[in-house]
Amino acid sequence: MKKNSLFDSFILGSQQLNNRVIMSPMTRTRSSAGDEPNALTAKYYGQRASAGLIITEAVNIAPHGKGYLWTPGIYTTGQIEGWRHVTDQVHDNGGKIFAQIWHVGRMSHVSMMPGGEAPWGVTNEQAVGWDVFAHDEHGKLTFVPASVPRELRTDEIPGLVNDFRNAFKNMKEVGFDGVELHAANGYIFEQFMNATLNTRTDHYGGQTVGGRLRFTLEVVDAAIEVLGAGNVGVRLSPFGTYNGIPDSDLMEETYFALIHELQNRGIGYIHLVYELLPKGNIEQAVFENETLPVKLLKRTRDIFKGAIIWCGGFNQEKAQDALDTGLVDLIAFGRPFIANPDLVERFRHKWPIAVADRSAFYTRNGEVGYTDFPFYNAG
Template sequence: MSTTKLFEPYKLGPITLPNRLVMAPLTRNRAMPPGMVPSPLAVEYYSQRASAGLLITEATQVSQQGQGYQDTPGIYSKEQVEGWRKVTDRVHERGGRIFLQLWHVGRVSHTSLQPGGGKPVAPSAIRAKGKTFVNGQFIDISEPRALELSEIPGIIDNFKRGAANALAAGFDGVEVHGANGYLLDQFAKDGTNKRTDAYGGSIENRARLMLDVSKAVAAEAGAARTGIRISPVTPSNDVSDSNPQPLFDHIVDGLEALKLVYIHVIEGATGGPRDNAPFDYASLRKRFTRAYIANNGYDFELANKQLAANAADLIAFGKPFISNPDLVERLKKGAPLNAWDKATFYGGGAKGYTDYPSLEQAEAAE
C-alpha cells in the first residue's frame, strides 16, 4: 500500500480533505429535459465517487443563455436547486465534499439551445471553429453576437446568483469556470476578444470580466469557498492568446488579491499534450499563496512527482474517475484500473455512467 503525499489530508479553506485527489469537472450530458435538472442517476454517480478528496461537478450553466450542449444541468431554477440538493445530501452522507462548477459557454453554443432561438453571446462576433452536442449529435457552433456593454452586469449577476443557489443546494463551495474557451476565457484571450471598451484591448481590460465574476462570486459564497479553473494555453473551442504568460500572471495576481481558496490550472492542452505551448506554470504557483490544483494528463507517478516537488497541492483526475468510482482505493492498493468507454461519455443512461464496478465488486465477480 502506498504512503505517498497523494493520500495525505489537506486543509482547503474551512474544509479538511482526506486526500489530495480531486475529481475534475466532467460533462456527461445526462440532465433531465426540459428543465435541465440533475437526474437520480447523477445522485448515484457522484456519491459513488465520494472518497475523492474533493468532487467538482460537471460544468453547470448559470442561465439558459449559458448553455452550450444538450442535457447539461443548470443552477438557475428552483427545480435545479432541488435536484442538486439530492446529490449533495447523498455525497455528504457518504462522507464526501463537493463544489459546483459555475459555467457560461459564451459563443460555444447553438441557436436551438438559446432563449428564443437567439444567437449565442461572445466578447466579439467571431464564430468558433468547432462542434457542439445537440440532439444526440455533434453539429457546428452557431454564429455569435457581441455582448453589449450594458449586458455585462447581468452576466456577472447570473454567476453571483448561481453561487447563492449552489450554497442553497448544499454545496461546500463553487468553482468559477474560466477555462477551455468558454465565456470568461473568450474575454481574456486576444484571439476572441476584439472589443474597444472597458472589457477589451489591454490585458487589464480583457481580464476584467474573469476578475469581476470571481469577485462577485467570492462575495456571495465566501472567498474560502470559491475556486476558479483556468487554462492558459489550451486551444479548446478555438481560443488563443498572442502572449498568455503576462495575461495569466496578471489574472492570478488578481485572484490572489481576492483570496480565492484555489486556482485549478489546466497545464497544456485540455485532454491533450501537456507541452503544446511554452508556459511557466511555476510563475502562477509562486503568485498564488493558497491551493494550486494541477490538471491534465496526470497519472499516479506524475501526481506523486509534482506533489513531492511542491509544484502543486492537489491533483485533479478526469477520465480515471469516470471509469473508477473508487479511484482513491485502487491507487492506494496499486490495483488495476477499469478502462473507460469513450462511446458513453456524452449522453445516455446508466451504461458507462454508474455501472463501472468498484474493486470490491470486481473481485467478488471473479
C-alpha cells in the same frame, strides 16, 4: 522535508479534504428534462465521494449560457432541488463537492438559445471549425457547428454578472461546499481574457489587461461575496487554443496579472489544465513540453499562496511525481473516475484500474456507462 502523498489530508480554504485526489469536472450529458440533475446524478457523485474533492460537471447559470444538450442548470426550482439531492448524497458518504459553473459564450447553437437568438459573444466572431452538441436540422442529436454569435452590449454585462451571483446563491442554498469558475477551454471568461479575440473598445475591451480581466474578476468578486474567498476556485488553461481561442502574444501578461488579482482576493485555489506528454518522467513529460514551461508553473507558485490543482492525463505514479515537485498541492483525475468510483482506494491498495470505453462517456442509457461500474472486490 517530508514529501506529500496523494493520500495525505489537505486544508482547502475552510474545507478539510481527506486526500489530495480530486475528481475533475466532466460533462456527462445525463440530465433529465428541464436540465435537472436526477436520482442517477446523485448516485453517480455519491459513489465517488471518497475523492478528496469532487468538482461537478459544468453547470449552466441561465438558458442563454448553455452550449451542450442535457447539461444541468441551477436556475429553476427543479434544478435546485436536484442538486440538493446530489450534495446530500456526497455529504452522507463523507465527501466534499464544489460545483463548476460556466457560461459558454459564443460556443453554442441557435437551437439551444432562448427564442432561437444568436449565442452571446464577446464579439460577433464565430468559432469557425468548432462544434457543439445539439440537434441538427433533422432533429438528430449530434455535433453541429457553433453559430455566429452577437456581441454583448456593455449594458448587458452587469446583468450577466448578476446571473452568476444568483447561481452562487443557489449553490449555497443547496449545500455545495464551494464553486469553481470554468475560465478555461475557450468559454466566456477566456473569450474576454484573450487579447486577440477580444477586440471590444469599451472598458471590457482587450487593449488593456484591466479590460481583459474585468468581467472575470467581477464574477470572482460576486462568488466571494456569496460563498467566501476560500470556497472559490478558478480553472485556467494558459496557452490553450481549444474552442477556437487564438494565440496571443499577451497570454503570459494576462495570465500572471490574473494570478496576482486572485492572490490579492485570497481565493481557495486555481486549477490548471495541461495534458502530459505520453512518455518520459515528470520533468521530461511536463516541464519540457512547450505548452508548459517550468518557469510558468514556478512563477505561479511564487505568486499564488492558495492551493494549486493540476489536471492533465495523470496516472498514479506521475501524480505523485508532480506532488513531489512541491509546485502543486492537489491532482485532478477525470476519465479514471468514470470506470473507478473507488479510484482512491484502488490507488491506495494498488488494485487494477478499470478503463471505460469511450462510447460510455456521453450515452443516455440509464445506469449503463454511468453508475454501473463496480467497486473493486478484493476477494
